[in-house]
Amino acid sequence: MADQAEKLRKIMGKYSKKENINESKARKAKFIGVTSGKGGVGKTNFTVNLAISLRKLGYKVVIVDGDLGLANVALITGTCLEYNISDIFLQGKSIFDIMTEGPDGIKIISGGSGITEFHLLNGENLNRFINEIEKLENYFDFIIMDTGAGISENVIKFLLLADDLVLLITPDPTSLMDGYALLKTVVLYGYIGDIKTVINMAGSKKEAEEVYNKLNGVSNRFLNRDVEFLDYLNKSSIVANAVKKQRPFVLDKPNSSVSKKINNIALKFIDTEKSKFLKTKSFSQRFKEFFLGEGDLNK
Helix, strand or coil: CCCHHHHHHHHHHHHHCCCCHHHHCCCCCEEEEEEECCCCCCHHHHHHHHHHHHHCCCCEEEEEEECCCHHHHCCCCCCCCCCCCCCHHHHCCCCCCEEECCHHHHHECCCCCCCCCCCCCCCHHHHHHHHHHHHHHHHHCEEEEEEEECHHHHHHHHHHCEEEEEEEECCCCCHHHHHHHHHHHHHHHHCCEEEEEEEEEEEEEEHHHHHHHHHHHHHHHHHHHCEEEEEEECCHHHHHHHHHHHHCCHHHCCCHHHHHHHHHHHHHHHHCCHHHHHCCCCCHHHHHHHCCCCCCCCC
C-alpha cells in the first residue's frame, strides 16, 4: 500500500491547483457512462464514490443523474436537488443554475422526469442544451453519467456518446446475462469507446475473476471486443451502512478495503491515455451529430 500512497501524493501535488476556469478552457471533459443490465447491482453507489475519489485527486467532477425520474444520486448523497435539466427549457436556467453541490465538492445534475422521452430535446431547445453541455466540457475534467438500468432507448443513446463505458455486474447469473445483453446492444449500434467492467458484490477475488472471464470470453467470441477489468468490490456491510447514512463510503470509511479499491479505479482513469474516441471529438460534438444527424458519429 506504500506504493499507492506515494502515487496518490504525487498526483495530488500535480493536480490540486486545477481550480482556475481559464486553465481548463483548452481541454475537454472526459465523459464516462456508468451502466448495468439490471437494477440492484450498486451502479449509483459506485458512480458517487468514484466521483468523490476523482475529486480528491484534484479533478473537477460532475455527475449527471441519467436515471430519469429516479434521483438515486440525491438519495445516496443526502443532497436536495431543486432543479433538473427540464428547467433549462421551462425556466430559462443555465446548466450551472441547475447544478447542486454534492459531497466533498463534486457537482450533481438531475435529469428529472420532465424529459423522460426527450420530447423537450428538439429544435431550439436541442441547440440550447448542446451549448449548455459545452459549458460543462470547458469547466470539468470528468462528466460521469449514472444511467438507468437495462436496455432502454434513452440509456443506449447516452452510452453511445461516452468516451468510456463502465459496466457493473455481480456474480448473479442474471446480472451477467443482462450485462452482456446491454453490451451487445451498444456494440451492435456502433459504440467504439473503451469498455470496462467492475464486478460488484463479489464473494472473493477468484469469484470476480471467473465472472469477468465469462463476460470477456463471450464478448471476444461474439462481438470481437475486449472488456477491460477495472477491479472487483467485495460484499461489505460498510457499503450498506453508508447508504443508510446517506454518506458515501469513501468519506464514511476512507481506510476500508472497498474505499481503497475505488481509489485504485480512480487512478486507472487518470493514468491511462485518453481514448481515441475522446481525442477525435468532444461529447457535445458527438451529441450534436447523434441528435441532429450532422456528420459521422464514429469518426
